[in-house]
Amino acid sequence: MAAEPASDLEFRAAEPEKGSPRPLRALASGGGSMCLEHTLPGEAAFDYNTISISANYLLERTKHRPAIGIVCGSGLGSLVDHLKEREAFPYEKIPNFPVSTVAGHDGQVVFGLLNGVPVMCMKGRFHSYEGYPLWKTAMPIRVMKLVGVNSVIVTNAAGGINDKYHVGDVMLIKDHINIPGFAGNSPLVGKNDENFGPRFPGMSNAYDKQLRQEAKSVVKEMGIEESVHEGVYVMLGGPSYETVAELRLLRLLGADAVGMSTVAEVVVARHCGMRVFAFSLVTNKCIMEWDSDEEANHEEVIAAANARKHHLQELVGRMAARMAQ
Numbered sequence: 001m002a003a004e005p006a007s008d009l010e011f012r013a014a015e016p017e018k019g020s021p022r023p024l025r026a027l028a029s030g031g032g033s034m035c036l037e038h039t040l041p042g043e044a045a046f047d048y049n050t051i052s053i054s055a056n057y058l059l060e061r062t063k064h065r066p067a068i069g070i071v072c073g074s075g076l077g078s079l080v081d082h083l084k085e086r087e088a089f090p091y092e093k094i095p096n097f098p099v100s101t102v103a104g105h106d107g108q109v110v111f112g113l114l115n116g117v118p119v120m121c122m123k124g125r126f127h128s129y130e131g132y133p134l135w136k137t138a139m140p141i142r143v144m145k146l147v148g149v150n151s152v153i154v155t156n157a158a159g160g161i162n163d164k165y166h167v168g169d170v171m172l173i174k175d176h177i178n179i180p181g182f183a184g185n186s187p188l189v190g191k192n193d194e195n196f197g198p199r200f201p202g203m204s205n206a207y208d209k210q211l212r213q214e215a216k217s218v219v220k221e222m223g224i225e226e227s228v229h230e231g232v233y234v235m236l237g238g239p240s241y242e243t244v245a246e247l248r249l250l251r252l253l254g255a256d257a258v259g260m261s262t263v264a265e266v267v268v269a270r271h272c273g274m275r276v277f278a279f280s281l282v283t284n285k286c287i288m289e290w291d292s293d294e295e296a297n298h299e300e301v302i303a304a305a306n307a308r309k310h311h312l313q314e315l316v317g318r319m320a321a322r323m324a325q
């Protein structure tokens with residue numbers, strides 16, 4: 001007979017299916033609904049030394065020294081398919097790195113030149129619904145930091161709440177609503193590591209104004225203004241898509257698009273002083289009416305991302321070139 005956990009601290013969440021990430025640390029009970037893991041008081045979630053090991057592994061094996069990082073959202077891995085002088089490292093091989101378990105997220109760190117600019121890319125990201133604590137979903141951002149990255153481009157697939165948004169549109173993110181954060185679930189929970197940043201980082205300028213201006217000018221150059229908006233991204237835990245009532249609530253809160261990622265990465269990036277440019281690809285229109293028979297699904301998310309990949313590759317490439325100046 002399986003032994004009962006002796007206390008809440010011995011309970012462990014199921015591991016994500018693919019690969020074998022390090023065992024989860026002790027869990028505290030009674031956290032928010034998506035809070036799979038809290039670190040113990042005084043314990044740093046991902047300390048400088050642990051992150052240094054991952055960063056050094058990469059630095060010892062790549063000739064590139066990028067200052068720009070890119071996180072690819074669902075179905076958006078092709079954003080980095082055209083890098084020159086590519087060097088790819090599967091997540092499984094990088095010490096202390098989690099592994100991707102979601103369709104549309106390949107699971108490689110890819111270095112290379114994008115329009116001649118050295119970049120470090122996450123081809124596949126981590127989500128809390130895979131079973132990872134938020135600090136682990138955002139851990140690659142700290143690895144980027146120690147590799148030398150000072151600006152990140154964060155992308156995601158999202159559902160369009162704003163009724164002016166259509167499938168295939170891009171939303172430049174001007175702000176976010178951190179729903180897990182409302183319940184105290186933050187990637188920065190635990191002892192603060194001052195090597196990375198302050199205990200209480202500000203978030204009112206999370207999405208760099210100048211980079212948003214640059215993006216608008218790129219969008220104009222590309223002639224795609226009609227399908228590009230600027231708006232507010234809201235993060236939920238997933239993996240279930242939202243109910244109609246939830247979506248109506250999120251609309252009332254001021255959200256324009258909804259997804260299950262990005263925010264933890266942005267919080268960690270800002271904590272360690274990186275500049276952030278982020279956008280959502282609207283892969284589906286959120287279902288706001290109770291009498292609708294439609295239902296959101298991941299296949300349509302991937303298909304919509306695939307259909308827009310050329311525009312998005314160009315947007316990211318042009319932004320990287322400007323950010324490098």
Ligand SMILES: O=P(O)(O)O[C@@H]1C[C@H](O)[C@@H](CO)O1
Nearest residue numbers: 073074156157260261298301
């Ligand atoms: O990694 P992102 O945020 O792009 O992926 C979105 C959110 C879920 O992971 C998935 C749902 O279809 O797409």
